[in-house]
Amino acid sequence: MYFEKDVECMERAELEDLQLERLQATLNRVARNVPLYRQRFAELGLDPDDFRSMDDLRQLPFTTKQDIRENYPYGLFAVPLRDVVRLQSSSGTTGKPIVVGYTRNDLKRWSRLVARVLAMGGMTRDDVVQIAFHYGLFTGGFGLHYGAETLGASVIPSSGGNARKQIMIMQDYRTTALCCTPSYALHLADTMEEMGVNPNSLHLKWGLFGAEAWSEAMREEIQNRLKVTATDNYGISEVMGPGIAGECLERQGLHVNEDHFLFEIVHPETGEPVPDGEVGELVITTLTKEAFPMIRFRTGDLTRVLPDVCPCGRRFRRIARIIGRSDDMLIIRGVNVFPLQVETVLLAMEGAEPHYQIVLEREGRLDKATVFLEVSENLLFDRMRVAREALEGIKRKLASELGVAMDVVFVGRKTLERTEGKIRRVVDRRQL
Numbered sequence: 001m002y003f004e005k006d007v008e009c010m011e012r013a014e015l016e017d018l019q020l021e022r023l024q025a026t027l028n029r030v031a032r033n034v035p036l037y038r039q040r041f042a043e044l045g046l047d048p049d050d051f052r053s054m055d056d057l058r059q060l061p062f063t064t065k066q067d068i069r070e071n072y073p074y075g076l077f078a079v080p081l082r083d084v085v086r087l088q089s090s091s092g093t094t095g096k097p098i099v100v101g102y103t104r105n106d107l108k109r110w111s112r113l114v115a116r117v118l119a120m121g122g123m124t125r126d127d128v129v130q131i132a133f134h135y136g137l138f139t140g141g142f143g144l145h146y147g148a149e150t151l152g153a154s155v156i157p158s159s160g161g162n163a164r165k166q167i168m169i170m171q172d173y174r175t176t177a178l179c180c181t182p183s184y185a186l187h188l189a190d191t192m193e194e195m196g197v198n199p200n201s202l203h204l205k206w207g208l209f210g211a212e213a214w215s216e217a218m219r220e221e222i223q224n225r226l227k228v229t230a231t232d233n234y235g236i237s238e239v240m241g242p243g244i245a246g247e248c249l250e251r252q253g254l255h256v257n258e259d260h261f262l263f264e265i266v267h268p269e270t271g272e273p274v275p276d277g278e279v280g281e282l283v284i285t286t287l288t289k290e291a292f293p294m295i296r297f298r299t300g301d302l303t304r305v306l307p308d309v310c311p312c313g314r315r316f317r318r319i320a321r322i323i324g325r326s327d328d329m330l331i332i333r334g335v336n337v338f339p340l341q342v343e344t345v346l347l348a349m350e351g352a353e354p355h356y357q358i359v360l361e362r363e364g365r366l367d368k369a370t371v372f373l374e375v376s377e378n379l380l381f382d383r384m385r386v387a388r389e390a391l392e393g394i395k396r397k398l399a400s401e402l403g404v405a406m407d408v409v410f411v412g413r414k415t416l417e418r419t420e421g422k423i424r425r426v427v428d429r430r431q432l
Contacts, residue, residue, distance in 0.1 A: 114147020
């Protein structure tokens with residue numbers, strides 16, 4: 001199934017000519033309009049007009065999340081704010097979000113790219129798509145919403161939460177396609193069992209899942225319990241959101257939409273390219289973004305190139321499913337969280353010691369995060385009412401700052417294990 005077959009099956013030589021043309025235009029745009037790139041190009045003596053080959057890409061500097069944070073909120077925009085019609089964001093390590101912008105043309109392209117990914121996963125204009133990602137500053141909900149509408153499907157913007165209502169909607173609205181995190185899909189399956197709902201009585205056929213790592217075993221369980229064909233997709237807010245890459249029905253890797261994104265796989269420590277088939281960090285350069293172009297953005301996601309041609313007929317190259325992170329970012333119920341964000345909130349509390357540990361577990365099918373925080377003896381033993389108030393206050397603060405709830409447990413000093421004077425900050429006991 002294709003949304004834009006003529007592009008998705010384009011000959012490699014023609015595609016590479018298009019990529020080079022779009023790369024040259026993007027480099028000229030950022031050199032003119034983005035101070036960070038203008039300065040870096042000048043320091044390296046790079047002239048965008050000199051780029052004559054895709055091999056020249058390696059001369060360009062990387063862009064990191066730190067660069068984006070340091071230019072918060074609009075410093076990396078390549079167009080005036082009056083031309084930006086949508087602002088969305090992604091979590092950052094400093095407690096402030098990473099702000100991304102879209103022009104009207106950006107939104108049109110985004111919608112079409114997501115429509116491609118949905119079509120890869122089997123969906124058509126005849127489907128009824130229930131989107132159970134949270135709507136808001138997170139790019140997932142809106143990205144999939146407008147992509148499904150562009151495909152011509154009927155869209156149910158059910159957002160996240162309230163599993164019983166989600167199932168009622170599936171029954172009454174005759175949902176044929178579900179979009180959510182894989183862990184939430186299994187939570188819905190558990191809730192169906194509690195309600196006595198037979199998934200065979202539903203109209204579900206397709207499931208597009210993402211925003212967190214998941215295994216083939218989890219895919220099989222989702223398919224068996226929800227009676228859907230489950231596909232993976234890849235997006236990252238700093239680059240665009242969903243629509244960067246997706247699985248076709250062969251499910252042998254994710255096709256990158258290469259007419260809009262250049263991708264490289266580099267060694268996480270050296271930044272040097274790794275051979276095809278070897279695991280490394282995914283680096284993406286946008287080719288058509290107007291408001292927020294990215295040059296060699298280091299995603300922190302670990303994957304590898306799959307060199308063979310896919311039986312589906314698409315000529316876009318494929319990457320393996322994301323296997324992990326090169327940094328310390330955690331994904332909890334589809335929300336990006338950094339330990340430093342948690343630490344910033346914790347240590348602002350009176351009586352907190354500089355020692356904490358985040359424990360991640362599965363409660364049913366959903367992620368559960370518990371923060372164990374060492375506190376002073378006064379807070380722990382002598383002032384129980386104050387301790388309870390502090391505990392509830394810090395839980396509210398974490399939920400507000402991070403966008404995901406965490407349980408908090410106060411423990412005494414020197415309770416947490418130390419290794420060479422340092423606490424093991426994160427213990428991940430989740431089983432994918």
